[in-house]
Amino acid sequence: VDLEKVTRQGEDPLRTLFKGSIAAEDMECGTMREGLPWGVDLDYFGLCASAFILLFGTHMEVVKDKTSGSWRPHKTLRRYWQKDLWQSLFDSLLNFDLSSERKCLREVRAAFDGYIGENDRSREIESHLNQLFSHLPKKR
Numbered sequence: 001v002d003l004e005k006v007t008r009q010g011e012d013p014l015r016t017l018f019k020g021s022i023a024a025e026d027m028e029c030g031t032m033r034e035g036l037p038w039g040v041d042l043d044y045f046g047l048c049a050s051a052f053i054l055l056f057g058t059h060m061e062v063v064k065d066k067t068s069g070s071w072r073p074h075k076t077l078r079r080y081w082q083k084d085l086w087q088s089l090f091d092s093l094l095n096f097d098l099s100s101e102r103k104c105l106r107e108v109r110a111a112f113d114g115y116i117g118e119n120d121r122s123r124e125i126e127s128h129l130n131q132l133f134s135h136l137p138k139k140r
Contacts, residue, residue: 014040026059030071030094041096048093055081062094070095085111 017037021028029045031038052060052073061074071094077083088111092104116122 026061029096030062030064044093044096048090051086051089051093055086082115085115 017039019035019037021032022042027045027049029038029041031041049060052058052075055077056075058075062071063074064071070091073090073094077086089108092108097104116125
Protein backbone atom coordinates (compact mmCIF):
# COMPACT_ATOMS: atom_id res chain seq x y z
CA VAL A 1 0.00 0.00 0.00
CA ASP A 2 1.53 3.23 -1.22
CA LEU A 3 -0.93 5.93 -0.14
CA GLU A 4 -0.55 9.59 0.71
CA LYS A 5 -3.23 12.08 1.69
CA VAL A 6 -2.81 15.02 -0.66
CA THR A 7 -5.46 17.57 0.17
CA ARG A 8 -8.82 18.15 1.70
CA GLN A 9 -11.02 20.61 -0.16
CA GLY A 10 -13.26 22.24 2.46
CA GLU A 11 -14.99 20.37 5.26
CA ASP A 12 -16.69 17.77 3.07
CA PRO A 13 -14.93 14.41 3.68
CA LEU A 14 -16.00 13.32 0.18
CA ARG A 15 -13.66 15.98 -1.20
CA THR A 16 -10.56 14.45 0.43
CA LEU A 17 -7.98 13.50 -2.18
CA PHE A 18 -5.26 10.86 -2.03
CA LYS A 19 -2.34 9.97 -4.22
CA GLY A 20 -0.94 6.52 -4.73
CA SER A 21 -2.34 3.09 -5.23
CA ILE A 22 -4.05 0.80 -2.76
CA ALA A 23 -5.63 -1.65 -5.13
CA ALA A 24 -4.66 -4.42 -7.46
CA GLU A 25 -3.88 -3.00 -10.89
CA ASP A 26 -7.17 -4.18 -12.40
CA MET A 27 -9.13 -2.35 -9.67
CA GLU A 28 -7.43 1.03 -10.11
CA CYS A 29 -9.63 3.92 -11.22
CA GLY A 30 -8.51 6.08 -14.14
CA THR A 31 -7.00 8.82 -11.98
CA MET A 32 -4.92 6.23 -10.10
CA ARG A 33 -3.65 4.78 -13.37
CA GLU A 34 -2.62 8.28 -14.49
CA GLY A 35 -0.88 9.05 -11.19
CA LEU A 36 -3.31 11.86 -10.33
CA PRO A 37 -4.95 12.58 -6.95
CA TRP A 38 -8.18 10.62 -6.48
CA GLY A 39 -11.03 10.53 -3.99
CA VAL A 40 -14.47 9.05 -4.48
CA ASP A 41 -13.35 8.10 -8.00
CA LEU A 42 -12.38 4.71 -6.60
CA ASP A 43 -15.88 4.17 -5.17
CA TYR A 44 -17.47 5.00 -8.51
CA PHE A 45 -15.06 2.64 -10.24
CA GLY A 46 -16.12 -0.13 -7.83
CA LEU A 47 -19.79 0.55 -8.55
CA CYS A 48 -19.08 0.45 -12.26
CA ALA A 49 -17.12 -2.81 -11.92
CA SER A 50 -20.04 -4.35 -9.99
CA ALA A 51 -22.52 -3.40 -12.73
CA PHE A 52 -20.12 -4.81 -15.32
CA ILE A 53 -19.90 -8.14 -13.50
CA LEU A 54 -23.69 -8.36 -13.31
CA LEU A 55 -23.97 -7.73 -17.06
CA PHE A 56 -21.04 -9.76 -18.39
CA GLY A 57 -20.27 -12.27 -15.63
CA THR A 58 -16.56 -11.39 -15.72
CA HIS A 59 -14.27 -8.79 -14.20
CA MET A 60 -14.03 -5.47 -15.96
CA GLU A 61 -10.94 -4.34 -17.80
CA VAL A 62 -10.80 -0.72 -18.89
CA VAL A 63 -9.02 0.96 -21.76
CA LYS A 64 -8.43 4.61 -22.49
CA ASP A 65 -9.88 5.78 -25.79
CA LYS A 66 -7.07 7.43 -27.74
CA THR A 67 -9.31 9.90 -29.56
CA SER A 68 -11.52 11.12 -26.69
CA GLY A 69 -9.14 10.44 -23.79
CA SER A 70 -11.96 8.87 -21.78
CA TRP A 71 -11.99 5.49 -20.07
CA ARG A 72 -14.34 2.72 -21.20
CA PRO A 73 -14.86 -1.00 -20.59
CA HIS A 74 -12.91 -3.23 -22.96
CA LYS A 75 -16.00 -5.28 -23.86
CA THR A 76 -18.77 -4.02 -26.10
CA LEU A 77 -22.35 -3.97 -24.90
CA ARG A 78 -24.82 -6.19 -26.71
CA ARG A 79 -27.32 -4.34 -28.88
CA TYR A 80 -30.38 -5.57 -26.96
CA TRP A 81 -29.03 -4.36 -23.58
CA GLN A 82 -30.26 -0.77 -23.83
CA LYS A 83 -26.80 0.36 -24.88
CA ASP A 84 -27.47 4.09 -24.41
CA LEU A 85 -28.38 3.59 -20.73
CA TRP A 86 -25.41 1.39 -19.91
CA GLN A 87 -22.90 3.44 -21.90
CA SER A 88 -24.07 6.54 -20.06
CA LEU A 89 -23.62 4.75 -16.71
CA PHE A 90 -20.14 3.44 -17.56
CA ASP A 91 -19.02 6.75 -19.04
CA SER A 92 -20.23 8.72 -16.00
CA LEU A 93 -18.68 6.38 -13.45
CA LEU A 94 -15.39 5.70 -15.23
CA ASN A 95 -14.78 9.33 -16.18
CA PHE A 96 -15.93 10.90 -12.96
CA ASP A 97 -15.63 14.68 -12.75
CA LEU A 98 -15.97 16.14 -9.26
CA SER A 99 -17.32 19.45 -10.56
CA SER A 100 -20.28 17.87 -12.36
CA GLU A 101 -20.72 14.88 -10.03
CA ARG A 102 -24.30 15.44 -8.93
CA LYS A 103 -25.56 16.50 -12.34
CA CYS A 104 -24.29 13.52 -14.31
CA LEU A 105 -25.34 10.93 -11.74
CA ARG A 106 -28.82 12.45 -11.48
CA GLU A 107 -29.16 12.31 -15.26
CA VAL A 108 -28.10 8.65 -15.35
CA ARG A 109 -30.53 7.77 -12.57
CA ALA A 110 -33.36 9.68 -14.27
CA ALA A 111 -32.67 7.79 -17.52
CA PHE A 112 -32.81 4.41 -15.74
CA ASP A 113 -35.94 5.44 -13.79
CA GLY A 114 -37.58 6.54 -17.04
CA TYR A 115 -36.74 3.26 -18.77
CA ILE A 116 -38.02 1.16 -15.87
CA GLY A 117 -41.19 3.25 -15.64
CA GLU A 118 -42.03 2.77 -19.33
CA ASN A 119 -44.52 0.06 -20.30
CA ASP A 120 -44.73 -1.24 -16.73
CA ARG A 121 -41.20 -2.71 -16.86
CA SER A 122 -41.01 -2.75 -13.07
CA ARG A 123 -43.40 -5.74 -13.02
CA GLU A 124 -41.33 -7.49 -15.67
CA ILE A 125 -38.16 -6.92 -13.64
CA GLU A 126 -39.88 -8.11 -10.46
CA SER A 127 -41.00 -11.26 -12.27
CA HIS A 128 -37.44 -11.99 -13.46
CA LEU A 129 -36.08 -11.43 -9.96
CA ASN A 130 -38.67 -13.81 -8.48
CA GLN A 131 -37.61 -16.46 -11.01
CA LEU A 132 -34.00 -16.01 -9.95
CA PHE A 133 -34.90 -16.14 -6.25
CA SER A 134 -36.75 -19.42 -6.80
CA HIS A 135 -33.38 -21.02 -7.64
CA LEU A 136 -31.85 -20.03 -4.33
CA PRO A 137 -31.81 -22.57 -1.51
CA LYS A 138 -34.65 -22.20 1.00
CA LYS A 139 -32.35 -22.47 4.05
CA ARG A 140 -29.07 -20.72 4.52
